[in-house]
Amino acid sequence: MTRLKEFIRNYRIALLAWAVIVLVIYGGLYYSVDKSVVALAVIAVGVLGHAFGALLAWIAFVPLFGPMIAHVLSLPFIWLINGVGYVASIIAIKRGYSKDVLSYRIITMTLLFGITCGYVLGKLI
16 A cells, blocks of 8 residues: 555656546547647646656556566657658648548558567567
């Protein structure tokens, strides 16, 4: 029980930030608020409350696989691939290829998932 109290004490701001993020998303969907406003609010709350860093730390707490997954997710290469995917999506949507964007994003997410799984398996073997 003391470990749970320590966890809550150490991450109280991040836990509060995640609760606010969930409420913002739910409220935005319920009241049909513009998606860009909801996204901006989620980013602002997440950055100010250190919610995203705490999520990465929580992933790292998982024994055996957690530290490796956290290491891969913090690689600049992963952020670069994901960013290029978003830029390509914006360009494709503006040119009228909105149906193809879904397949491109699936390929990008599959690549990121494959890199993460490959890194974890490579470290284990």
